[in-house]
Amino acid sequence: MIEIIGLTKQYGKFTALDHLDLHIGEGTVFGFVGQNGAGKSTTFSILATLLAPTSGTAFVNGYNILKDPKKVREQIGYMPDFFGVYDQLKAEEYLDFYGASYGISVNERKKLIPQLLELVNLTDKRDSYVDLLSRGMKQRLCLARSLIHDPEVLILDEPASGLDPRARIEMREILKELKAMGKTILISSHILPELAEMCDVIGIIDQGKLKAQGSVAEIQEKLQGAKSMMVKVNRNIERAFAFFEDNPDISEIERHEDGASIQFLFKGNAEAQQQLLKACIMQELDLVSFAEIETDLEDVFMEITNGGMES
């Protein structure tokens, strides 16, 4: 369980994180989405006790990162967005070193390492030098490493970035297994659809502030449950606007600058949509078109992170 309270990080005068509040329940897979520079890595670094916040704090399984950093480190497995590996070290030895760093006994390590290599499909690479592995393999090995002390919380900073599609899928499969093991997982990405499928909750961060948070279903509802619709009228736009505005299933209604189009979110199934169109005609609105417009997660993300100012 993670509780972030008023977390703020300033680099000089620049505010990278601005009073971030976040609650992530046990066993939740939380997707942290934001453009490059939004503050994801900063948040994760603070949770991993690698960076001191300017103000605010966070609790990991009840341990305060400011007061009990050592306990916090025991709770989490952290995978940075960029990391290096030691050369001249074999995959097995790599895991063995970090196992020892967590104070795991030699015997336990001997049992654990083959299991972890199996989990990330690297069993046949156990004698390979880590610096010679492909990027995707290094990424998986690093994931195995972050699991070595069986942490309850996993913090994965853009684990899929820089991977080819195949490696991405492999990574996703492993994460599904971890989720099934009941771990609390924080995972970041600058691409929303990448996370949507595997996360229970998504938080969208922009310029150090949390812009939206909710279950994937809630965010998808906002998009797909509520369709974006565009209506064009020939004349009498005021009357049409008033009509749509009165409908309880319609939200975020906007008039376009061309003076003839109205855009809104409509919550309802095909049946309801048909009724709406029927009602428009009965009311003798001067419609020339009535259409759904394509939206996907990416659009919502862009809309939220741009504050609806551009595009």
Added chain:
Amino acid sequence: MKSWLMNPVLNKEFKLRFRSLKSFLGVLFYVLAIGIIVIGMIFVQQLSSMGGVNPEQSRELFMMLSVLQFALIIFITPGLTAGVISSERERQTLNILLTTSQSSSSIIIGKLVSSVAFLLLLIIASLPLYSIVFLYGGISPRELLTVFALNVFTVFVVGSLGVMFSTFIRKTIAAMVTTYGVMLFLVGGTGFLALIATSFTQMSQTGTPTTNILVYLLAMFNTPITLVNLFQPSIGEEIARMSGVSFPLWIAHLISYTFIFITAIVLSVRKLRPKMKAKK
């Protein structure tokens, strides 16, 4: 104590270093080089004095060897240690290491010991060669042990400075330059200043004998003076006379360098991880 021996960083670095053939070749060449120097010098001395090396010459040989090895230590140790933390930072392996539950002191000590271990191995491996000198007399076992102990001590003190600069300075190159700079000052700078201070003392010697405590303080921080003083106690006596301090110079050196060592280690341990407690 047990946990130090089980130090994960130390274990890993040992594994890496002593796995390669290069390390063993290194030891071999070092011992060979010292051996050739020793045998060469003995040979030259035998030629010049006709018939055996006398104890005085043997003693001279021993001193030369000690100074040589000492210079080597001071020259090599910064290079071995000034990159231990900064290079992990540069290669982006430091973050991961810091998120493990290994304590900061364990990481720092492990890094220090593992980085100087090879040098210590060289010193130990060259010990038998000293005993060749030993055969001709002129030095006592106690002197030999003292020089050996001073060597090891110096390795750790210089090493702790290297580790400290490596922790504080982000770039390995900068950390190395700084460490070499500080060593240059401790080896040459303090000696040079001590000389200047000495000449001032001597100049004012026309009238009443004056003393200058600065001479003592500078000599105390100077490793070569301490080393040479081991063979030539007259130097210590001279310094005592000029400074008016009769406290044994080598003890003062030991104390001051132990202080440097502890300070460097404590500062490194503190600096390694960010202070999480917000100010105020």
